[in-house]
Amino acid sequence: MTCAVILYWSSTGNTKKVAYAIKDGLEAAGVNVSIIKTTEAEDIDYFDYDLVCVGCPSIQWHPPKQVTEFLLKKFDAYRKHGKIKTGAPKVPGKNALIFCTYSGPHTGLNEATPWASILLSSLSTSASQYWMNGMF
Numbered sequence: 001m002t003c004a005v006i007l008y009w010s011s012t013g014n015t016k017k018v019a020y021a022i023k024d025g026l027e028a029a030g031v032n033v034s035i036i037k038t039t040e041a042e043d044i045d046y047f048d049y050d051l052v053c054v055g056c057p058s059i060q061w062h063p064p065k066q067v068t069e070f071l072l073k074k075f076d077a078y079r080k081h082g083k084i085k086t087g088a089p090k091v092p093g094k095n096a097l098i099f100c101t102y103s104g105p106h107t108g109l110n111e112a113t114p115w116a117s118i119l120l121s122s123l124s125t126s127a128s129q130y131w132m133n134g135m136f
């Protein structure tokens with residue numbers, strides 16, 4: 001069975017709602033899903049999953065500092081174990097999804113899209129494929 005983990009950070013609950021909606025959708029498709037707050041996910045190994053989903057809001061035009069730090073810490077740990085390769089080659093069968101909520105009505109989507117793509121590329125050792133944004 002395909003295994004997915006959804007890692008999310010949410011301050012006022014919007015991103016959490018989206019995370020659980022993704023969980024419901026994946027489970028309806030027969031995927032085995034774990035859902036964990038980034039603050040409780042330090043020990044997660046991305047390579048245990050076929051799909052890694054990471055979601056957070058746009059805060060002052062960026063991912064929250066806590067999420068950037070969480071991802072950087074993971075990146076450093078994988079680098080130490082030789083899993084970060086030059087050019088970030090895709091790992092067959094491994095996928096990633098970034099989701100972002102925002103509410104900046106004038107440039108929100110334009111802000112959220114670039115950093116969602118950057119977060120996605122930071123996960124590219126596990127073969128990143130998709131991102132999605134949603135407004136609250």
Ligand SMILES: Cc1cc2nc3c(=O)[nH]c(=O)nc-3n(C[C@H](O)[C@H](O)[C@H](O)COP(=O)(O)O)c2cc1C
Binds near residue numbers: 009059108
């Ligand atoms: C302190 C703060 C800063 C925010 N900065 C932005 C921003 O720069 N751009 C934007 O589109 N939305 C911004 N928002 C709106 C949030 O991204 C939006 O409400 C999001 O859905 C909140 O997610 P959460 O409920 O999971 O915490 C900000 C919200 C807060 C509280």
